[in-house]
Amino acid sequence: MITIKNLSHEFVIGKKGRQTIIPVLKNISFTVNEGEIVTIVGRSGSGKSTLLNLISGFIRPKEGEIWMNGVKVSDLNEAKFADFRIHHLGFIFQSFQLIPSMTAFQNVELPLLLKGVSERNRRQQTEEMLERVGLLDYQDHYPGELSGGQQQRVSIARALIVNPPIILADEPTGSLDSETEAELLEFIKDLNRDLGITFLIITHDEKVAEIGNRTIELRDGQVVEGIVLA
Amino acid sequence: MKLGDQFRFVRQNMKKNKTRVFMTILATAMGCAFLIVLASVGFGLQKSVVKEITEQRIVTQIDVHGKELKDGGFRPITDKDIATFEKIKDVKAVTRRNMLQQDGIYSIGRYQAGTETYVTDFPSEVKAGFELSAGHLPKADNEIVVGYDFPFVLGTKEEVEDLYDNKGHVKKKYRYPENLLGKELSLTVKQLKKGKEEEKKLKLTVVGIGKKPTKDWMQDRSVFISKKVLNEIESFTKTPRGMLLGPNDSPPEKLNVKEDNYDEVKIYAKNMEAVQKIVDQLKDKNYPTYSVVNELKEVNMMFTIAKAGLIFIGTIAILIASIGIYNTMTMAVTERSPDIGIMKAIGANPKTIKQIFLLESSYIGLIGACIGTAVSYGISYAVNFIIPLIIKQAFGKELPAGLTFSDIPLILPIICIVICFAVTLLSGYRPAQRATRVDVLKAMRREV
Structure with a gap:
């Protein structure tokens, strides 16, 4: 489902002539199988977020390949990656x-709007999704009027609305209290079990790491030898 | 993303900053109204001038003055030329007249009138639209047809101060009271012979009276005599067309009148559209002409230049308004960068983002143009209503009826909307382009 081959990345900072190169990821390779929940853990500065941003297509890798759903996404241009994202990826x-x-409602509806789904279908699907995350009664509320947990549920509903086979999550429980965190993790497990959605989750939280079928640890931009099975 | 959804999305975004959008629309509307009103003055005055020209002349009439010769001189039109004219496509009729070169004095009893006298070819006059209101066309040489207004100028021979009314007609109390049809008039022609004025009287019978001219301002006082009567006059005056000699002139040794030379030749086209084609063909054959088309061509050329200048000045106003649109759109992109970043993150195509912003700028431009157009119609109406009143109050002068100061033909709002649309699209392009380059990560971190 997701294959990373020899992925390396570095950031160049400073002005021309006085540039400093900071290597972030070094020759990373791993695979995430269909229907798996894989968590990526590591300390701050280990390159977790950069890895997720590369997989998401928000930044382009300097070296290596990224494959998703049989598509070599690391070769796609911005417009084609955008199309790929709207059809295959969900983000939390x-x-x-x-x-x-x-x-x-409008936030959840947005991906359908971008996909060009008709208004009637959009309304039906958005309402169904909001009902699924338990927020149908809050559909007319603005994010500022919702709690952190409710906002994250809206965010999940937005990620799920296009039925993506893969969901990429970056510290999904980072802004939630422990009770809401537990609820969310249960919800992710349900989605994985019921819909077979593949999750790749970046976290430094042990509780989150525990829900993964596998955990990959990053240290100094490299995968630590020996994959930890959950 | 569907166009309809983009449109709804744009409207939603515009509602977020109503005041700024309103001010931008207002500036655009003012620019458009300025352009339209300014150009409408050119259109209005052109309309008035063209109306004036076309009302003063028969629009399908082409005057042919002669034939230009290779040496630069001219010769009169002959029967051969007329045959050529008649063969030209869309020519309805070719009238030819010879004019008596002195005022013929027509009298009956104690009434008389001095007027222009012609010899004409009646079949071609009839083809051109000449009709009689009473009587018939001449059959004998001493029979004449008079114009519709001739009976109105046949007045008393006595010296009276208030002979004429404001139309130039002899007042009814001084006018010949009876129907002229069938009456015998005496035509008096003069000539200086050995320094002494001699007169000749010819007896002519009125057999027809022309129909009232179609245009109110026209008057037909002419009298149509036969070729034989003109010959008779020429043999008395010893000059072609009965021309009067000066005190020191002596008559030509030989009269030498060419029968088929015409003083006044008019071609009538079947419709106004055909006039230009006929004029062009005549020009190619070295016949100088004059028609309403010639006059209109010059007037239209002058007004086209004036209108282009006015539209150009008006466009500057729209360009100034476009700075407002550029500013509004740049602000919108800056303010919405986090939202753009989120949209890009969840899969919005850069092309879609660009379209949304271009749609927004052009939407502002179009609303402005539409409001500007509506306002300019109001201003145009007010100008046409108020300016004559102001001029009357300030200068005490009545303007000619039907004078249009400002006219907005459909093409003008279309031109304005097209210019406005193009300008707003251009001014929105750079901000839209900037929106597509928003960095997703920076935007989501609220760093843009």
């Missing part, structure tokens, strides 16, 4: 990344 962010001027 630590800070939810909801558009504050849109209601919960």
Whole structure:
């Protein structure tokens, strides 16, 4: 489902002539199988977020290949990656990344809008999704009017609305209290079990790491030898 | 993303900053209204001038003055030329007249009138639209047809101060009271012979009266005599067309009148559209002409230049308004960068983002253009209503009826909307382009 081959990345900082190169990821290779929940753990600065951003296509790798669903996404241009994203990927962010001027309904509906789904189908699917995450009664609320847990549920509903086979999550429980965190992790497990969605989760939280079928540890931009099975 | 959804999305975004969008639309509307009103003055005055020209002349009439010769001189039109004219496509009729070169004095009893006298070819006049209101066309040489207004100028021979009314007609109390049809008039022609004025009187019978001219301002006082009567006059005056000699002139040794030379030749086209083609063909054959088309061509050329200048000045106003649109769109992109980042992160195509912003700028431009157009119609109406009143109050002068100061033909709002659309699209392009380059990570970290 997701294959990373010899992925390396570095950041160049400073002005021309006085540039400093900071290697972030060094020759990383691993595979995530269909229907798996894989968590990536590591200390701060280990390159977890950079790895997720590379897989998401938000930054382009310097070296190596990224394959998803049989597509070599590391070769796709911005427009083609955008199309790939809208059809195959769902995202859950630590800070939810909801558009504050849109209601919960509009935020969840947005991916369908971008996909060009008809208004009637959009309404039906969005309402179904909001009901599934238990927020149908809050559909007209703006993100600022919702709790952190509710906002993250809106964010999950937005990720799920296009039925993506893969969900990429970056510290999904980072902004939640422990009770809400537990609820969310249960929900992720349910989605994985019921819908067979593959999850790749970046976390430094042990509780989150525990829900994964496998955990990959990153240290100084490299995969630590020996994959930890959950 | 479907266009309809993009449109709804744009409207939603515009509602987020109503004041700024309103001010931008207002500036665009003002620019458009300025352009339209400014250009409408050119259109309005052109309309008035063209109306004036077309009302003063028969629009399908082409005057042919002669034939230009290779040496630069001219010769009069002959029967051969007329045959050529008649063969030209869309020519309805070719009238030819010879004019008596002195005012013929027509009298009956104690009434008289001095007017222009012609010899004409009646079949071609009839083809051109000449009709009689009473009587018939001449059959004998001493029979004449008079114009519709001739009976109105046949007034008393006595010296009276208020002979004429404001139309130039002899007042009814001084006018010949009876129907002229069938009456015998006496035509008096003069000539200086050995320094002494001699007169000749010819007896002519009125057999027809022309129909009232179609245009109100036209008057037909002419009298149509036969070729034989003109010959008779020429043999008395010893000059072609009965021309009067000066005190020091002596008559030509030989009269030398060419029968088929015409003083006044008019071609009538079947419709106004055909006039230009006929004029072009005549020009190619070295016949100088004059028609309403010639006059309109010059007037239209002058006004086209004026209108282009006015539209150009108006466009500057729209360009100034476009700075507002550029500013609004740049602000919108800056403000919405986090949202753009989120949209890109979940799969919005850069092309879609660009389209949304271009749609927004052009939408602002179009709303502005539509409001500007509506306002300019109001201003145009007000200008046409108020300016004559102001001029009357300030200068005490009445303007000609039907004078249009400002006219907005459909093409003008279309031009304005096209210019406005193009300008707003251009001014929105750079911000839209910037929106597509928003860095997803920076945007999501609220660093843009």
